[in-house]
Amino acid sequence: MRELEAIEIGVDQLLGEAHLLAQDGWRLVTITCARSEDGCEVIYHFDKDLKLKHLRLQLALEQEVPSIMPIFFPAYLAENEAMNLYGLRVTGLNIDYGGRLFTTAEAPRHPMARPAGARGEE
Amino acid sequence: MRQRTVIPFGPQHPVFPEPLQLKLHLEEERVIEAIPVLGYVHRGLEKLAEQKDFVQNVFLIERLCGICSFMHALCYCQGIESLIGLQVPDRARFLRTIWAELARLHSHHLWLGLLADALGFESLFMQVFRNREIIMDVIEATTGGRMIFCSCLIGGVRRDIPNDLLKETIARLDQAEKLLDQIAPVILAEYTVKERTANLGIVTKEQARKLGAVGPVARASGIAMDMRTLGYAAYGDLDFAPIVEEAGDCYARIVVRVKEMYQSFDLIKQAAKRMPKGEHALPIKRLLPDGETVVRVEQPRGELMYYIRANGSKKLERVRVRTPTYANIPPLLHMLTGAQLANVAAVAVLSIDPCISCVER
């Protein structure tokens, strides 16, 4: 199994790490959300001079994560999307679509979240 | 207080073939605030990609976006190949490069046509599309498809371009390049086009970096970022350099794209000249992807990123697509604030070459 070389961090380290990367001139490529055994996994991809750096965050069910939008504005679509599709709880968003970036009330609320009883399913 | 109007720009709007909706708050004709409303094209492709097996996914991924479908297939295939540890044959690498550049050519032509149309320059729109048809003919002759090529496979390409067809292709492309020679000066030097685009929608180098601009938008602001320099497919064997402009306005973005069209012609010719002999595809029987990877290619609109995670079975655990337009929306919002309504469509929105079906998947 080939794993991504990612730096594992905790939720409380996220903003500090992001700040350091921003000062160092890194660009936010995107934020990937994926399901994991017990909750959700968030990977932040950064780029500088075509080199990539990844921050990996393991989240438990219902755990909140601060928005990095104040540091990296481009996070705004990715964070809203994660809220919509995975039911990620992002706090402190400047532009908040209320978890309805892509879907409307008729569609499943968090379609990409774990099936049956897992986070975000109603 | 001045009168405020809210114009719902889109989702059905004639200058804009795609259902992006921008809620434009106007004061007189000046945009105070622009809020994009997304989801008109959202289908749920990433979820579907987890339900189908990884070979079938190539067909699905190609339908992510009709304009750059080859780029998506290429990026996805490269990711899977790296996960199953497969080295594609040299000829396949070169063929992929040729098709990737053909896709770039037809996409840039399309963009130029739509921009001309949005500027009210109907005859330029028609001429650009006339030239684009030559590219489309070449694509059809080599792949059999027009919009969706279905030519990229895991392990290579679906079909070879025989050498005599390759020669014919180059001859046709020379014809297209000559026509472009007639069109390009009209775009770059026409008084009205220049006046409508120069010094508008400026994104400085610093802002472009901060807002995460990619592709021609970043390059027009002086950032020499081109994923092709990573050397995927055959780009490592070809001579080229990223095209950079400094001004960062809409006109600079036009210049970058027009120069890239010439660059694409050149790259195709180089690839055809150095085309190696041999197989064009390898079998992938009994090979299954395992692990996770991030792949990036340069789409016509900029950096395309795939995050793929597999678990050693036929079905993938996660496919995440970050398309260039996704990254270019923050710069777009920056350009729109303070713009005149007349410039919204032509200057700001079209200068990032938006692809909404890419953004929403």
Add this chain to the structure above:
Amino acid sequence: MNPLFWSWSAVTIATVLGGFLLGGFLTGIDRKLTARMQNRVGPPIVQPFFDVIKLWGKERVMVNPMQLLYANTYLFFSVASLVLLILGWDLLMILFISAFASVALVLGGYSVESPYARIASQREIIQIAAAEPVLVLAMVGMFLVTGDFTAAAIPEHPRPLLVDLPLVFVALLIAIGIKLRKSPFDVSTSAHHAHQELVRGIYTEFAGPTLAVLEVGHWFEMIFFLVFLGLFWAPDWRIAGLLLTSTFILELLVDNISARYTWSWLLKVAWVGGMGLAAVNVAWLYL
């Protein structure tokens, strides 16, 4: 009945019929030539008639009844201005009547809620403000040459007007580009295709028969301005015809080689360029 009445009625009927047919055919020729310039085959010459007949046969959808009133007013004043011009009436009055037509159109745009139509109406006002002063100056120039404000006096003038008013003629080309809704001056509506930020501007909310009325009104407006230009080489109608044909093709050519412009630029060109040229010409005549 007195014979003058009969002759006027005959002229009126002939103008209405002729204007309708000629306007349709000219629009068809316009579209065909445009298509040819764009390497396309283009529609048949009679296509505008198909369009208008089809529109006339469509469902009557109106946002409010005022729309119909304004559309008909627009058509009526467009026809009236052409008829009066043919009858050789006072030019200033004819100009005001044709301005009424434009005002009716603007009111039609304002009468609906659509923000597209409203912003287009604002732009149309700017277009009127850009074109009308040039037209007024042109008429002042004509008056200075012929000593009479009536259109009938012009053919009786010994020399063609163009000799005395060359700059006014150039200025009029700009004004007529604006009036014919050609690129780069086409900011409030789009002539054929709605590929602009305001969809079809003022026309956006008009549909079916009401739109047909507007289309026909625009034909008459077009003929009116072409006849007005023709006065510059009256009474020799052959040379005037040549002049008109070349003007028409010139407008098409400019339409095809330029992008649409913004309204602020339009004002600058029309006032500085158009009015400047016309004013210089008039001043030169006056002195």
Add this chain to the structure above:
Amino acid sequence: MGVYRWARQRSPWIVHFNAASCNGCAIEFFTAMTPIYDTERFGIINTGNPKHADILVMTGGANHRNARVIKNIFWQMPAPKAVVAVGVCACSAGIFHDCYNMLGGVDKVIPVDVYVPGCAARPEAIIEGILRAAELLAESGGEGVGGD
């Protein structure tokens, strides 16, 4: 009336809406306007405004968010009118038919008169579909096809 039918067939004006589509068909629709194909020789104009249009050309399927927009555009068009579904997505949602956000083809939302298959549909096929719809308009004699 005969003259209206006659004119209707010769002057089909189009409004195009790109729903949940990959853009392939939408771009081919644009291509159909341009020199090689030139729809204007049949009197076809892309008006871009539902109130002026006779034929609604749909590319892409209906999803939860755009269903309202599709209906809206359709009901803004004055009768007689017709709907052409271009491409597999507009006909049946194609490869996306079991995606969570898709409702299916356009006919789940509005009545469709002509189905043009293809992924992406070729410009020739699109023109053929539009002309077929124009024939339907002429045959309907004013009642309007695809009405209620």
